[in-house]
Amino acid sequence: MWLRRGAPATTPEPSPEAEPHSALLLNEVHRRYSDGGATVTALAGVSLRVPRGSFLAVMGPSGSGKSTLLNCASGLDTVSSGSVRIGGTDTSALKEPRRTLFRRDRVGFVFQSYNLVPTLTAEDNITLPLRLAGRHPDRAWLRGLVERVGITDRLRHRPSELSGGQQQRVALVRALATHPEIVFADEPTGALDAQGARRILRLLADVVRDLGQTVVMVTHDPDAAAHAHTTASMTDGRIVDVHPAAATRRFTAVGGE
Amino acid sequence: MSLAVRLTRGRLSGLLAIAVAVLGGAAFVTVGGVLADTGLRSHPPVERMPGADAVVTAQLALPQQEGPDVALPERAGVPDTLVERLERLPEVAEAAGDVGFPAAVVTADGVESGSDPRPAGRVWTSPGLVGASGMTGEAPRDSGDVALDTETARAAGAEIGDEVRVTTAGHTSEYRLSGVVDTPAVGIFFDGATAADLAGRTDGPREATVDAIGLRAAPEVSSEALAETVRTRIEGEDGTDAVVHTGAARGDAEIPEVSVARAALVGLAGSLGGVVLLVIGFVVAGAVSVSVAAQRRDLALVRAVGATPRQIRRLVAVPTVLTALGTLPFGIAAGYPLAGRLYTMLAGLGVIPTELPVRFGALPAVATAVLLPGAVWLAAVAASWRTAGATPVDALAETVAEPRAPRPWRVRAGAALLLASTALAVPPLLVRSEAGIVGTATGSLVAVIGLALVGPTLVRAVSGALARRLPARTSPLTWLAVHNLHGHSHRVAGAVVALAMAVALTLGQCYAHTTVLVATERQHADSTLADYRVTAPEIGGVPDAVVATLRDSPEVTAAVTSTPTSVVWRYRELGVGEVILERHPARALGPGADEVLDLGVTAGDMGRLAGETVALGESFARLRGVGLGDRVTFHMGDGAEVRADVVALYEHELGHEPVVLSRDLAVGHVTGAPDTSLLVRADPADGADRPEHLIGGVADHPGVEVETVAATDRPSGGIRDVPPNVAINVVVLLALLGYVLLSVANRLAAQTLQRGTEVDTLRSLGMTPGQTRSLLRREAAMIAVGAVGAGALAAAVPLALAGIGFLGRPWPGGPGWLLPATALTVALLAWLSVELPGRRLAARATRR
Incomplete structure (x- = not known):
């Protein structure tokens, strides 16, 4: 619908710039879970700054806390202590449902399992966050995205009629549809074959480069991380190393994972 | 495992x-x-003759080749000569005929006769048969003596030798209390000749008969052996279709209605069983x-x-x-x-x-x-x-996603059933009796099954059409809800159909009954010409003297006796196939019936209802191929085959029985006194609203009651009395509905809880907990609307046909609040069973 009607883009660009150069700022973030009587510390004081227009890969072995980091940074989960700022807003101080509303309007997600609503067409899936927010889609922006990821002819299809790679590309357009401050990608290539994975990673890198998007991607795949500008390595709930992506490739070539 | x-x-x-x-x-x-x-x-329990090892009675049911025997509610006699013949058998120690007739002891407070006065009067046989563990005084010897059971004697406050007033067969006389018997059943005992006279066994249709024969076995003879011998003996005699009962079955011989009740219970269990x-x-x-x-x-x-x-x-x-x-x-x-x-x-x-x-x-x-x-x-x-x-x-x-599109056979079968339901609901148009309404109930039931089959396809189509036509301004949650319904048409159809079934059951069954009730009330009100009804339940029937007094009274225009009974009619379905026997309620009316009842005579003349004649309901007669002036053969409630001329056809067969007998025909074929009630029409000139003169006329007859039957005390179109069978149906229906609703609630709740992943996905995309709950609520609302709509639609055609057939308008009779109440219940249920688990899902921490 929104692709066929040529209405002008009316979406206001969200721009409260307190931290002009940081898309994401984590300060001494702790996250503890109580599991029965025992307390499990998933994040043990993480501080991190992600500049606007950069592509960060978070790596680490299973249980190192990288998924928790993504959950806390994106506002899906609360933090036990410390603060999270996204584009100048302290999201760790937001209460429900304001945290959800903020996330909906300012944060994009790409999940390993795509998280498409099976009853909706690709087109409807893409616009769902906009509809929930009661916002009008930025048609030119969406048309550009759809063409960029190459799913123009698949918009009328349900997720079950799409390949994994196509579903993830739909999910990517959905994540970008709201002009988010930052896009979080959680193992976006985990369920894809090598070719599909490469395409998604290239698209992520493209939107960072061409559109100035900020992307934080959690992955355990060094090849995936190699597409990012920077790689942060995590162990036991802490970031132990931050280095340019090219270095990762070299290291893994020697040490593997 | x-x-x-x-x-x-x-x-x-x-x-x-x-x-x-x-x-x-x-x-x-x-x-x-x-x-x-x-x-x-x-x-x-065996109460009248607990001492008997075997009891012989006339047949309690008419045997039928196909299907169950037809129980006979009225008492038929066996020839008293059989008593002597059986007594001569070597296996028989003692044989005596039991005769029961209406009797009650008149006390200071009224009358005393136990639960049923119709057989309370009895012939004195022997302590051995009556099972008297003790007897004080003596057995009644002549026409002035009476013996009582202990309880009745105590209630009457009479001692042996005292005079007690006893009403028997309409006459009240003084008797000397000769003895008090300790026996389980209420008994007002008379000597043989007096009892035979009072019970009308000396002349008339019941001449020389007894109700039952009690047999005591000779020493060393088991009751089975005794029964076997007696059975052989009876079969040897020509023209005697008597039956021998032993053990617990002797109880059946005492109360003829029991066999009817038992058939009714089996029928009830059967018909319940189907729906249940x-x-x-x-x-x-x-x-x-x-x-x-x-x-x-x-x-x-x-x-x-x-x-x-x-x-x-x-x-x-x-x-x-x-x-x-x-x-x-x-x-x-x-x-x-x-x-x-x-x-x-x-x-x-x-x-x-x-x-x-x-x-x-x-x-x-x-x-x-x-x-x-x-x-x-x-x-x-x-x-x-x-x-x-x-x-x-x-x-x-x-x-x-969901399983593939529903299979095409479902749609075809469902559509066929929906069509069939309409055909099934046609009978009310043809048969304006209670038999017709069965079609309505069945029709709505079949429609529900059809609905269940086409459900998924229907939900898919409707939600799909809705999804395409939603205006652009629609709230995103409504939009998403419609898409969810469309995408999960199978799951949604399950819930919708289950709720629709509850709706259709409620509307179909309740309105089917109430439509008949309303039509019945209408006809009843239209046809009642009598002003008073005289009854005497405590003495077993209206005394002849009261009938004569009232009939001769100058203030009374007409007084007509009326007695409910049954007939068993041969019926060949659609004129072909097996001949089956069916029992129908009937009413015996005295002469001049058209003065107190307007049955809506369409042919013939009720005035000719005397002697061997009957009047029949129009559709009853038509279904059996009987016309005015025909001579018909059928069985009376006691099993006796009679022939009678059809003298009138009437159309008010809903408010009244489908068969009206002349009193002359019924006499001798009903248990107890022939007249259960007397319908009285007062002379308009003397004021119809003065029951006092009637009471004055019957005051010296203990146990006789008078009540007003003014047509004005019936609210027009309303329902006054709910007949027992309807009450049972409603009770069972309500229980069933509770069950269905509880199960649907459970099912909806389970389905909602299973949507955790879906809710998580939506939450991760930025849906607030409030929006999540609202989305589920909208879906529940749509399910409720769909269910009420589908259920009402399924019941609509059968009910419209019933309305046309019974009330001459295309909607059913009955309380109008039933539809909104049903809709409200269904909506509330759908909401609750989605809201409560939905809250839990929505409040859950966002995970992926």
Whole structure:
């Protein structure tokens, strides 16, 4: 619908710039879970700054806390202590449902399992966050995205009629549809074959480069991380190393994972 | 097995739905079983002749080649000569004929006659037969003597030798109390000649008959041997169709109505059984399919790693059947007390005589234990058939979204059933009697089944059309809700159809009954010309003297006796096929019936209703191919075959019985006195609203009551009395509805809880908990609207036809609030069963 009607883009660009150069700022973030009587510390004081227009890969072995980091940074989960700022807003101080509303309007997600609503067409899936927010889609922006990821002819299809790679590309357009401050990608290539994975990673890198998007991607795949500008390595709930992506490739070539 | 248990874990909500369905289903089946068991095997206590080893009576039912025997509610006699013949048998120590007739002892407070005065008057036989454990005084010797049972004597406050006033067969006289007998049944005993005279056995249609013959066996002769000998002896005699009863069955011989009640119980259990089993099948299958749907992904995975379809079916069936087996005992245990309650209610409504005890045997429990797990197993296999039979790849693919589009045969079969329901609902247009309304109820039921079959397709089509036509301004939540309904048409149809079934059942059954009631009331009000009704329930019938007095009174225009009874009519369905016997209610009216009742005569003349004549309801006559002036042959309520001329046809057969007999024809074929009530029309000139002069006329007759039957005390179009059979139907229907609604609620709740992943996805995309709840609420609202709409539609055609047939307008009669009340209940239920689990889902921490 929104692709066929040529209405002008009316979406206001969200721009409260307190931290002009940081898309994401984590300060001494702790996250503890109580599991029965025992307390499990998933994040043990993480501080991190992600500049606007950069592509960060978070790596680490299973249980190192990288998924928790993504959950806390994106506002899906609360933090036990410390603060999270996204584009100048302290999201760790937001209460429900304001945290959800903020996330909906300012944060994009790409999940390993795509998280498409099976009853909706690709087109409807893409616009769902906009509809929930009661916002009008930025048609030119969406048309550009759809063409960029190459799913123009698949918009009328349900997720079950799409390949994994196509579903993830739909999910990517959905994540970008709201002009988010930052896009979080959680193992976006985990369920894809090598070719599909490469395409998604290239698209992520493209939107960072061409559109100035900020992307934080959690992955355990060094090849995936190699597409990012920077790689942060995590162990036991802490970031132990931050280095340019090219270095990762070299290291893994020697040490593997 | 252990894998099955592990797969089941986390599916507790689904299994809970099964448990609830089985619990209620087991209770219902047990109740039906207890009623049927009681009807088939219960006997009233032996009270009149407990000392007899065997009792001989006339046949209590008319045998029928096809189908069950037709029970006879009126007492027929056996020739008294049989007594002597049987007494001569060497196996018989003593034989005596028992005769019962209306009698009551007049006391200071009124009359005393036990629960049924019609056979309270008795002939004195012997202490051995009457079972008197003790007797003081002497047996009645001549026409001035009477003996009483202990309780009646105490109630009358009479001592031996005292004079007691006794009303027998309408005459009140003084008798000397000669003895007091300790016997279980109420007995007002007279000597042989007096009793025969009072009971009308000296002349007339009952000349030289007795009601029953009590036999005591000679020493060393068992009651079975005695019965066998007597049976052979009776069969040897020509023209005697008497029956021998021994053991507990002797109780049946005492009260003829019991055999009717027993047939009614079996019929009730049968007709209940049909609807109940259908509903239970639906509910259990629904619950199982919800549970299986929850496991579908796991099953597909198990299938993918190499399980055979057979193994998959067992994975589903085993925990399901185990759950059913675990719940079953509780359901059965609940069924017995429920059956007891229902039985007490039936007895209270007069549907069954209080003398017939309810029977709590093991058989209903066994039947339930076999039937229900079997049904559950079938439902489980059916629900898992597709997943189990699909190739592993398809099985996995199907878990992504719903199963494929519904199969085309479902739509065709469903459409055929919907059409059939309309055809089934046609009878009210042709038969304006209670038989016609069966078509309405059946029609709406069949429509519901049709609806269940086309449900998924219908939901898909409607929600699809809705989704395409939604205006752009529609709230995103409504938009999403519509898409969800469309995408999950199978699941949604399950809920919609289950709720629609509740709606259609309620509307179809209730309005079918109320339509007949309203039509009945209308006809009744239209046809009542009498001002007063004179009855005498405590003395067993209106005395002849009262009838004569009132008839001769100058203030009275007409006084006509009226007695309810039954007839058994031969009927050949559609003019071909087997001849079947059917019992119908009938009314015997005295001469001048057209003065007190306007039956809506369409042909002939009610004035000619005398002698061997009958008047018939129009549609009753038409269905049996009988016309005015024909000579018809049928059985009276006591089984006697009679011939009579049809002198009139009438159209008010709903408000009245379909067969009206002349009193002359009925005399001798009804238990007790021939006149149950007297309809009196007062002279308009003397003021119809003065019952005092009537009471003055009957005051010296103890036990006679007068009540006003002014047509004005009936609210027009309203329903005054709810007849017992309707009351039972409504009670059972309500219980059934409760069950259906509870199961649907359970099912909806289970389905909602299974949507955790979906809710999580939406939450991760930025849907607030409030929006999530609102989305689920909108879906619930749409389900409720769909259910009410579909249910009302399913019932609409049959009810419209019933309305046209009975009331001459295309909508049914009855309370208008029923539809909104039903809609409200369904909406509330849908909302609650989605809202509560929905809250839990929405409040859950966002995870991915």
